[in-house]
Amino acid sequence: MRKAKYVFNDKTLQYERHKLTYKQIAYRFISQFSAILVTGILFYFLIAKFIPSPKEKALAQELKNAQYQLQGLSQEYDKLVVGLNEIHKKDNDVHRLIFGANPIDDGVWEGGTGGHDKYAYLETYSSTGALIKNTMEKVDKLKRQMEIQEKSLSEMYNLAYKREKKLSSIPSIKPVRSDKLKKQIEMLSGFGIRLHPVHKVKKLHKGIDFTAPEGTPIQATGDGRVSVGTAGRGYGNNVTIDHGYGYKTLYAHMKTISVKPGEIVKKGQTIGTVGSTGTSTAPHCHYEVHKNGAAVNPLDYVLDGLSPAEYKELVEKASQENQSWD
Numbered sequence: 001m002r003k004a005k006y007v008f009n010d011k012t013l014q015y016e017r018h019k020l021t022y023k024q025i026a027y028r029f030i031s032q033f034s035a036i037l038v039t040g041i042l043f044y045f046l047i048a049k050f051i052p053s054p055k056e057k058a059l060a061q062e063l064k065n066a067q068y069q070l071q072g073l074s075q076e077y078d079k080l081v082v083g084l085n086e087i088h089k090k091d092n093d094v095h096r097l098i099f100g101a102n103p104i105d106d107g108v109w110e111g112g113t114g115g116h117d118k119y120a121y122l123e124t125y126s127s128t129g130a131l132i133k134n135t136m137e138k139v140d141k142l143k144r145q146m147e148i149q150e151k152s153l154s155e156m157y158n159l160a161y162k163r164e165k166k167l168s169s170i171p172s173i174k175p176v177r178s179d180k181l182k183k184q185i186e187m188l189s190g191f192g193i194r195l196h197p198v199h200k201v202k203k204l205h206k207g208i209d210f211t212a213p214e215g216t217p218i219q220a221t222g223d224g225r226v227s228v229g230t231a232g233r234g235y236g237n238n239v240t241i242d243h244g245y246g247y248k249t250l251y252a253h254m255k256t257i258s259v260k261p262g263e264i265v266k267k268g269q270t271i272g273t274v275g276s277t278g279t280s281t282a283p284h285c286h287y288e289v290h291k292n293g294a295a296v297n298p299l300d301y302v303l304d305g306l307s308p309a310e311y312k313e314l315v316e317k318a319s320q321e322n323q324s325w326d
Contacts, residue, residue: 074135077142084145091152101159104152109145168267169243171221171301175251175287176210176274206295207250207288208302214283216274218251220265221287221301228261235286236278239271246293252286253277 005017092103224243231238235252239259242248255275259265276283289298 070132070135074138077135077138081138081142084142084149088145088149091149091156094156101155104148109148165223166245169223169245170247171243171249171289171298173219173221173267174210174302175218175221175249175285176212176216177219207252207286208298209284209286211282211284212274214255214274214276216283216285217270218254218272218274218285220267220269220271221249222247222267224249224265226259226261226263226265226271228257228259234279236280237272237275238278241265241271246291248290250286250288250290252288253280253284255283 088104088109220241222241222243224241224247227240227242229238230240231250231252235250237254237257238250238252239254239257240248240250251271253275254272254277257272259271265271274283274285280286287298287302289296289301
């Protein structure tokens with residue numbers, strides 16, 4: 001029970017019980033309420049700071065899981081970068097060693113986009129901002145490098161296609177299959193000054209005479225476009241193939257021709273058969289290779305199917321100054 005308070009009254013000269021005015025009662029109530037309210041607010045913030053609610057605990061755990069996942073993605077990204085750099089290195093090696101092209105410039109490969117920092121706003125996130133920003137910047141760099149690599153691989157594909165087309169077009173096999181040729185090459189007539197068998201005068205023999213039985217298939221030595229019978233009457237039935245890249249080949253003294261003018265042929269395709277038409281003394285295929293309009297030694301373009309020893313023998317026999325077959 002609250003203790004009563006007494007005060008001395010000067011008028012009555014007696015102690016009387018003290019009574020609070022309504023104003024004093026209101027002031028005391030407000031003071032006490034304010035103190036309780038402030039204490040409650042302080043208590044609330046202390047609890048909120050040091051004792052998180054279940055919802056805050058769930059959000060904190062979710063944030064922790066997100067950070068863990070983001071770190072995992074960052075590690076996967078690093079693996080992708082290693083793989084892409086390996087592709088980039090091989091790409092540079094292929095460009096430099098096989099195609100003779102310039103590799104991707106390191107400054108272009110490692111360079112940035114420049115301009116403003118588009119991820120600056122992420123720095124306001126104290127917990128994850130720096131990690132997210134770093135990851136986004138690395139992803140942007142990876143995307144840029146993948147675009148550069150894609151363009152480089154497209155360029156390399158085009159170079160490979162052109163190289164493949166060129167390799168298929170340049171003469172590189174014998175006009176008569178090795179297993180169809182006569183193995184006796186004592187009378188082989190090669191490129192150079194030879195005695196003409198009909199006119200009995202020495203003149204430049206512009207090709208090689210491959211002896212084979214009449215009717216033996218003659219094959220195109222490279223991809224190209226056909227023209228027929230344009231080399232002159234002395235060559236008899238003949239075919240010329242324009243291979244592009246400055247190369248043409250001539251096949252002469254044929255018995256039959258199985259291609260038409262303007263026809264596109266592939267390396268190894270049969271274009272006719274061995275004969276002895278024109279100024280020829282025996283069945284054979286007279287074969288010439290022309291580069292940029294000048295006749296060159298076909299020996300440099302008939303390396304297929306020969307061992308080093310056989311090729312050496314072929315060179316020796318073809319270099320002897322004897323009588324040609326045409």
